[in-house]
Amino acid sequence: MDFRFNFFIDENENNEADNHDKMDLQPRSPKNTQESKEKSKGTAESVAGSSPRLGTDKHQDETPSKKKFCLKAAKEHKIPEDPNKILENKVMERVSDLYYVNMSVVEMMCLDGADKEGIVSKSVSSRSDLIPGVYEGGLKIWECTFDLIDYLSEAEIQFTNKTVLDLGCGAGLLGIVALRGKAEKVHFQDYNSTVIDEITLPNAVANCVSEGNRMGSGDDRKTSKPPSKRPKKATCLPDALAKCRFFSGEWSQVSQLLLSSNKPFSKYDIILTSETTYNPDYYSALHDTLAQLLDKKGRVYLAGKSYYFGVGGGIYLFEKFIEERNVFRTSIVKTIDKGLQRCIMEITFKDSS
Numbered sequence: 001m002d003f004r005f006n007f008f009i010d011e012n013e014n015n016e017a018d019n020h021d022k023m024d025l026q027p028r029s030p031k032n033t034q035e036s037k038e039k040s041k042g043t044a045e046s047v048a049g050s051s052p053r054l055g056t057d058k059h060q061d062e063t064p065s066k067k068k069f070c071l072k073a074a075k076e077h078k079i080p081e082d083p084n085k086i087l088e089n090k091v092m093e094r095v096s097d098l099y100y101v102n103m104s105v106v107e108m109m110c111l112d113g114a115d116k117e118g119i120v121s122k123s124v125s126s127r128s129d130l131i132p133g134v135y136e137g138g139l140k141i142w143e144c145t146f147d148l149i150d151y152l153s154e155a156e157i158q159f160t161n162k163t164v165l166d167l168g169c170g171a172g173l174l175g176i177v178a179l180r181g182k183a184e185k186v187h188f189q190d191y192n193s194t195v196i197d198e199i200t201l202p203n204a205v206a207n208c209v210s211e212g213n214r215m216g217s218g219d220d221r222k223t224s225k226p227p228s229k230r231p232k233k234a235t236c237l238p239d240a241l242a243k244c245r246f247f248s249g250e251w252s253q254v255s256q257l258l259l260s261s262n263k264p265f266s267k268y269d270i271i272l273t274s275e276t277t278y279n280p281d282y283y284s285a286l287h288d289t290l291a292q293l294l295d296k297k298g299r300v301y302l303a304g305k306s307y308y309f310g311v312g313g314g315i316y317l318f319e320k321f322i323e324e325r326n327v328f329r330t331s332i333v334k335t336i337d338k339g340l341q342r343c344i345m346e347i348t349f350k351d352s353s
Contacts, residue, residue, distance in 0.1 A: 095146075139170075148174060287322060299347065301345075
């Protein structure tokens with residue numbers, strides 16, 4: 001299997017869902033019923049995984065407290081001196097004026113040897129979007145990502161001069177929104193190194209293309225025009241990419257790497273995270289990571305489903321977990337009742353005031 005694609009912007013958004021389904025080699029979990037969304041969100045639905053993060057049936061029968069997962073070591077991924085090389089053999093698509101690699105093409109290239117972790121072949125063979133401790137769903141763009149993007153715009157969350165972490169970033173769209181909002185620093189973290197190398201980094205580079213001045217304020221996404229279909233070359237803004245760092249590994253390992261590094265590190269003013277509350281086994285690590293990395297006056301914006309079938313987690317269960325730890329205060333700032341209920345939760349330290 002041999003695929004060779006040049007950097008390519010697909011502007012025919014109406015065909016994105018059909019193209020994606022035809023090329024998707026990874027079997028999907030059963031989907032929950034979706035009610036129709038507003039016309040402006042139609043494209044987002046076509047690329048968002050509408051199903052919760054499911055494991056195979058055997059995960060439903062296991063007792064969560066008895067599961068043991070290895071801790072994947074943390075690693076920082078360097079940005080190549082020539083960022084254009086990251087976009088070689090990538091097909092780019094567009095939603096809400098955000099650019100992202102075609103996931104199906106990435107999956108096929110990974111099956112052809114680009115995936116050192118082997119997470120794509122393992123996901124295909126297990127017929128699962130989730131293999132705890134091996135693959136944590138980063139090859140999909142899950143719908144709560146777009147819920148949080150919408151909320152950040154509606155609530156006029158300010159990123160100017162802020163340090164931001166996109167935790168469990170996957171495609172990295174949340175961090176890219178912060179980068180557009182003139183954040184001072186944006187860090188991206190995902191469990192799998194393959195996700196960072198093949199998806200997150202290319203997406204960050206593609207959204208730094210200088211044509212059309214797309215790295216402006218968040219409001220630009222409503223009015224900016226798409227670049228030419230086949231740009232001669234992606235010219236990235238050095239100052240934008242210089243603000244970014246990319247990490248893979250388990251949360252506690254990444255926290256340890258950041259806090260013990262010789263490089264200057266300041267805690268985050270804002271942490272953005274979507275669909276990270278699906279597995280109760282991870283709640284302690286997630287809570288402790290937020291506690292260790294968030295600035296005392298910082299805020300977390302977390303998007304998630306009310307319940308994840310198959311693995312048993314949900315945003316309200318995590319909210320209860322937080323209350324029992326008595327470190328943070330929480331507030332559900334938005335609820336989306338269309339289809340399976342989804343929420344946006346704001347988290348701050350109790351002593352932040």
